[in-house]
Amino acid sequence: MQRLTAWVLRMEQRPLLRDTRSSVSLITASVFLVSASDALIKLGSADFTVWQLYVVRSSIAIALLLLWLGFSRSAGLWRNLICDRWILLRSAALTLMWIAFYAALPHMSLSLAALALYTAPLFIALLSALVLRETVSPNRWLAIALGFVGVLIILRPTAADFSGMTLLPVLAALLYAVAAVLTRARCSDRSALVLALNLNLCLCLVGATMLLGHQLLGTPQPSLPSDFLAPHWVVLGPVQWLLMGVLAVLMVLMSAGVAKAYQIGPSAVVGAFDYSYLLFAMFWGFVLFKEIPDTGMVLGMGLIAASGVWVLRS
Helix, strand or coil, X not given: CHHHHHHHXXXXXXXXCCCHHHHHHHHHXXXXXXXXXXXXXXXXXXXCCHHHHHHHHHHHHHHHHHHHHHHXXXXXXXXXXXXXXXXXXXXXXXXXXXXXXXXXXXXXXXXXXXXXXXXXXXXXXXXXXXXXXXXXXXXXXXXXXXXXXXXXXXXXXXXXXXXXXXXXXXXXXXXXXXXXXHHHHCCCCCCHHHHHHHHHHHHHHHHHHHHHHHHHHCCCCCCCCCCCCCCCCCCCCHHHXXXXXXXXXXXXXXXXXXXXXXXXXXXXXXXXXXXXXXXXXXXHHHHHHCCCCXXXXXHHHHHHHXXXXXXXXX
């Protein structure tokens, strides 16, 4: 723990310069952890609800982050935790993003929801150009569009899938882009650990509010959730508690990693590498669910990989 804390302190004390390669490495590793977390949630989603996930996972993550921050012994970190309105706004945007995405899932196919969500890199590039005044060259726009074409090829949505509910994951993508730009523009000098802690506090508060509101209404609670979005508490067994612990560790690492990546790298470049989530998701689909990618998926993966290389070189 002391070595880990020392490394974090060195990272926090470094000047926050544009470090494209490091930011790309961070976002790729973090997105890999996000995909692993989502795969584990899919495995266990029949045994708990999303609000319960927010409360239990984030509570464990908060304890881990507090321990980590405690070793840093930096009083300035604690002042930024509650009093910084930009950190609070970033956490609110990410919390609303996940709520919007999960709310859409019961009403539309997962493929279409994921496709709509992965319009985020386009929003990030647009907001970076408009708000941050970052230069997004024509070549970089073309590279981002190429990655989006790869997403279209992999997911192949049909016209019958589209409905008004499509706007929810698109809203989630916009909220993610807002959080990414806020991280770069207003939170670049904040500790990545504080950003992660604030996010988990927000998630835990929202989850607890939903569960408490359901409890106060006095609605009978089933033994198992009939819907992942159901606002009730389900008794967890040893396996579920172990899973929550693993998810909490992943949450700590990926939330801090994503924050740091957007702090030190150009938002449009970092956002383009969010597309790698689909590659990792297909990997977990093969390993855990025996899903074998077809020719279209392989072609889409190639375009996404080419997009990432093009972004780095442009």
